[in-house]
Amino acid sequence: MIKIFIDFDGTITRQDVGDALFVRFGGKKCLDYINEYRNEKISAVDCFYSECNECIDIDKNKLNEFLDAQEIDSSFIEFYSFCKRNDIMPFILSDGMDYYLDRILKNHGITEIPFFANHLELTPLDGSLKVSFKPSFPFTDETCDRCACCKRNHMLTLSAEDDIIIYxxxxxxxxxxxxxxxxxxxxxxxxxxxxxxxxxxxxxRGFADITKRLEILLDNKQSKKHFGLKKRRQAQLAAREVFLGG
Ligand SMILES: [Mg+2]
Structure with a gap:
């Protein structure tokens, strides 16, 4: 079976919604945290905690308005139909926050693709519409502090040995x-x-390019040339190392 794992921010959405959200509602300091994370000075978990601390008294309506204005790649829906027609299973793996993934995906009618992300709880303040952010991280990997939601672990546990994994x-x-x-x-x-x-x-550049490429690769597979759609040796070795605890 072919399984496709897809990043969310900047891949399905046009911009990095997480970064934009924290800068919009938490201020410029969040940009510093993001840069510190990218420069490997702090972990993703620490970055998110710091960003959420900057987001105080958030107006929930304004937050939702901001999310409702987010655009996705215009060819993503067609790409998803292509996957369905061809028995390709898509998953969304994100090191962003489930609150906005859920809202943006539903806004675009995408309700069937499983997604994995960090958890963001909106806690109401004094019965008003103002909320504070409380993040939690159900999918960290205990041996690595780079990402908060470990995409590698999801990919490997959701795939069988002979699945073709596309990222x-x-x-x-x-x-x-x-x-x-x-x-x-x-x-x-x-x-x-x-x-x-x-x-x-x-x-x-967009999902239309990916659909086109996959059509070619699938065609080649059906004519038994197996060009392109095959296991990659280096990826198999890397996965084996993870399972052996390397
Ligand atoms: Mg991204």
């Missing part, structure tokens, strides 16, 4: 999972990372 992403939290994927679609800074790490990838 689609663009940014920092996609660096780790590309090492475990058989086929990678990369844009923006993830391309640079893949080149540096010798991970081969298809470049894309």
């Amino acid at each position: 689609i992403g663009e940014g920092y939290s996609d660096r780790c999972p590309v090492h475990y994927a058989d086929i990678v679609f990369a844009k923006d800074e993830l391309q640079t990372y893949c080149r540096q790490q010798n991970v081969s990838y298809f470049e894309y």
